[in-house]
Amino acid sequence: MRNLNEAGYTLIEMLLVLMLLGTVLLIAFPVFGKSTEAKSLEYFFEQLEMDLYESQMTAMSEGITVHVIFSPENGTYRIRHGVRTVKTRYFPGGLSVAAGTLDYNELRYMPGGTVSKSGSLIFNHRKDSYLLMFQFVRGRFYIEKL
Template sequence: MLLKCNRGFTLLESLLVLMIVSIMSLVTIINIAPVYERKILHTFFEQFEKDVLYAQQHAITYQTSVYIVFPKDEHVYKIQLTEPGNGTITRNIDENLTFQFYNIPPFLVYTPSGAMDKSGTMFIHYKDKKYRIVFYLGRGRFNVEEL
């Protein structure tokens, strides 16, 4: 007596499942690019905020001027600490990020009191997005807004 065993999948069923998995993978890969761009911007602004606050705190603590410099045609910004033995902190940034200075020079100065030397506005461009950073006199704070 012959026993018939139907425990496997047909070729059509296997191809259908493979097609569904491929489509789901493709949709996931397509949606990764915007998430990656948002993460680059979020990481940059988070680090930049921490660095600006660090520069201010360092200026107050050591009663010295601290400079945040944006070298032209380099994808970095530098925090120059004038306290002996501390030197410079260099932060690399994404090559698509560019700085445009509206009414301030390409550097920021925190005085020993923690205030900014000058107030002003700078713009940050990332691909098709534009952000404005306004630095205020007084306590040395700043505001970031997307345009």
């Protein structure tokens, strides 16, 4: 004969635990989604910064003009040495670029490491805006949240 006081879980107890676990996950999931979106944006700007420094160094070390071309329609930027595209990077979801005082294809590093024209580009992500600013001719730049 079986003992009716056996230790174990009933179906109702299991359903209750699963319902509580589902509720916790439902609440936590949007929080993690926003966190990964912020990290993706942070990674993009770090990558852009490294690519710009690399472009400047390539222009100086190889004595060539390096073009950085932004394509808002494609959501990309390309780095070109002459007519040869060396890198293509994609914007993260929700990010767009707008011309500031620089046009999308005006950013060029000259063989001396300077930029051909100083100015800015504006990146928009949902309600936030970021400024990519190239200081007067020296090739120095910074990215700041507006």
